[in-house]
Amino acid sequence: MKIEGQVRIPSGCAISAVISKDGNKMSGEMIINSMKPMHDRSNGLGGGFAGYGIYPEYKDFYAFHMFFDSRDTRKKCEAFLKERFEIIQSEIIPTRKIPEVTDEPIIWRYFAAPLKSVHASLQLKEKEFVAKTVMKINAEMPGVYVFSSGKNMGAFKAVGFPEDVGVFYKLEEYEGYSWTAHGRYPTNTPGWWGGAHPFTLLDYSVVHNGEISSYDANRRFIEMFGYQCTLRTDTEVITYIMDYLLRVQGLTLGEAASVIAAPFWSTIAAKTDLEDQKKHTYLRTMFPSLLITGPFSIVLGFEGGLMALNDRLKLRSMVVGEKDDKVFIASEEAAIRTMEPNAENIWSPAGGEPVIVQVKEGAFS
């Protein structure tokens, strides 16, 4: 039987997210609990979380979360990393032994800074260098998988139900200003830890519910720019698209949303704001191969914020609610009510309408 990376596996899912606009820290407990009422949206073959602001003491270093299949591959990979990075901390990611989560690989994290001399000699900017290194490891080193590579953030994922995965990783011991979560319902997989969400690159993380019909058009386009879709999952390609549009092309979040969930031509033609019409025409013409079709609801995590987005036909459920400094996003309102029973202003964003929440300037670290 083929595993992910050798074959494309469609899946349905549950997502949930929370952010404090004031940058107030929350433990991972709340986000774990939010996944419980959506238990039936997952099938135990994948769950995961991303937390932002969780490593304040190492905030200037890239936090690499990695899976290894053996001690030997870890040693080899470490030797490779040391040629390119200064590793200032290297440790096992603490986990709880629970019967719900078994067969774990070796789960490790490194806090590291790229060696300036190395990326300067390659004529690469620091982030580009880190991204390329992650891509290289994931594509070329069998038995090694980098599942998180941003600063002051981290992804935690496993095969299991999300609420169990949260307990497994002891997420109640971490504190972050924003969290995202995912429960997976793949239709056909032997269950591989790397295949769970969130999918990340640098500080971008994506949790995604849906199955995109544009997958191979998107993948074959984005792979022109050095991205290697080793997992062949929708989420992986969406993450790379967001990295390409935001970091490489320098688009704003709103502009990137207008590329991947572009308004219909008829909607663009009907716009009375001519400047806006011109912008949308430009973006669709410029990036036609990055339009994502088919059902999706995603939450993109990044340093200092979250963006939620639905496909342009809104073929997947997604609701947003607020309370005080917090904004909640989830596949179902029940998840929001679990986090905050008195949540207000609950609404369903329209298809293609991005919901962007950013922490106040200077309020996150």
Add this chain to the structure above:
Amino acid sequence: MSIEFIYPEFEVIRNENRCISCRACERQCANDAHSYDKKHNIMRCDESKCVNCQRCVSFCPTKALKIVKSDCTLRENANWSTQTIKEIYRQANSGGVLLSSMGNPNPLPVYWDKILINASQVTNPSIDPLREPMETRVFLGKKPSKVQRSKDGKLDCTLPPQLELSMPVMFSAMSYGSISYNAHKSLALAATELGILYNTGEGGLHEDFYCYGENTVVQVASGRFGVHADYLEAGAAIEIKIGQGAKPGIGGHLPGAKIAGDISRTRMIPEGSDAISPAPHHDIYSIEDLRQLVFSLKEATEYKKPVIVKVAAVHNIAAIASGIARSGADIIAIDGFRGGTGAAPTRIRDHVGIPIELALAAVDQRLRDEGIRNHVSLVVGGSIRSAADVVKAIALGADACYVATAALLALGCHLCRTCQSGKCNWGIATQRPELVKRLNPEAGSKRLIHLMTAWKHEIKEFMGGMGINSVEALRGNRLMLRGIGLTEKELEILGISHAGE
């Protein structure tokens, strides 16, 4: 009769009980196959003149006629087919190169027919095109590699020139001369109404058709017939024709007999002189020369029009396309070995070039491997026969398709493959006024519009079934395709999996 006699290929069967000797067949046949025997008041026929164009069959008011394949056979031989033997007789009779028209008819693999399309089930909803928007609009042209912003951070929305098509199909090049005024007019009217483009071919643009310029691709071929400043300005895009799928590496020859009146004026050559298109452009002997012509044309039109470079699908097409993509061209058009023609040497047509499916797959992948796929758009033709072929071509990686034979069929062509005679009974591949007038441009354009509208509906049905609501998301989406009965190597070149995988 003599050693030179070759038994006619077809027999004209006339049902004498139905025939009323109205002589319609005689009037309809420019080949003089039918004649009236006054003495006996019956119709006679000379089947040696019949090309099986079905004109008399279609116009017989009593349905008294049918054309059948002759059953006068040579002794069967698996090595020496009747066709091969007869061609030898013809060459022994004449000493000439055999001429043929339209695309390669031989039983070589048609990969379109060995590719199957996907549909959504359960995990992803299919979309009903009657209920939801379904977009078929495409823009052809170079896409810049980097977003630019002005100093105040605003997006700089300027783009290189783009061609907007309401659906990913254009009518491909057929010159005025090889086809009639009325055929050209039908194409121009239909392209305008449909929001797509037609292509002048290499014979220039008749002055009456400048008004359809926004929906016209003007071609510059090796003969440079009818090329002048106003002509270049008239079109929405300029196509440099390097080669044609039906006759890669071969030039063209329109006999002086066809260079009369308007054709002479439009081609800007004297009446009665042969119109010879050299095999190569004599100012393009290498890729760097192509770059100069591309930029000469851009200079002449102030960089306002995309430049298309059209080549035939030949063995090294991926590398050739990569060279073209770096030559400044905005669009590459590739013509497969089944592409049609008004006249080509039979041997060349039937033995030179490669299938468009393989050429397209190889070029699309090569341009992606080199990271320059978005520097050019890809248009493929030769032969695209249906909406299913279009969908498969787009999913393999094409931006749009060129269709010509299908368009001619809509205009009445019955694929008798004798365009080179100039006696097209359907008023298409002829310049004889009495034949040309048989094709009414308004009626012809209506049939073209019907055909393309039907294809558009079918394309939308396919897309909706796959859960795709915009053609951009289909382009290069090879996971939507599976091969059937193909070898590992063929699948590898096409970049698709086998059905069941």
